Amino acid sequence: DSGVTQTPKHLITATGQRVTLRCSPRSGDLSVYWYQQSLDQGLQFLIQYYNGEERAKGNILERFSAQQFPDLHSELNLSSLELGDSALYFCASSPYGGEGGYTFGSGTRLTVV
């Protein structure tokens, strides 16, 4: 157990729907990162939050949004889902800015049908 908790582990939903993925960082970690792993794009950085504030943005679609709450857990919201959004979504956390590397959660596998 890495200490980073992601729920749910699996999610199957239809095109056009909206889902929320949840991440609880490792105890004491202030930064949360979201990554998308798809077959054709590999591991892509989506967004980072530090102590409730957005700090870095990657290849995140406008249909996707995220936030980090005062208790430091984070949610990734995916809306108007398309077949191509099917992927493994990872959350990771680090104590501060990430220079020491991340601890990854076990991922949420999203299947859009």
Add this chain to the structure above:
Amino acid sequence: AQKVTQAQTEISVVEKEDVTLDCVYETRDTTYYLFWYKQPPSGELVFLIRRNSFDEQNEISGRYSWNFQKSTSSFNFTITASQVVDSAVYFCALSEVSTSGTYKYIFGTGTRLKVLA
């Protein structure tokens, strides 16, 4: 822009063989960090090693060893006496400093290692 190249898409070896996974990176930063992660069939990403740009010493951890060479921008990973449990996808990653001063990581496309009994 930062880039990580893992040219080997898939490697198959027989158990007990040694295998080297290549990683070549591009960066304009003078301070950066390199990582290797393992993704077994169960899907989670397991941290293996972190190396900063100022430390070119090679590292050995059991059957694993890493060769970092700044002159060739490479950070290769060798598994000695491979075992079936080593079968996984291995990712090399490079740090990129964001405008806010925090770090995000650029991953290579991964090398799938199959160790056959």
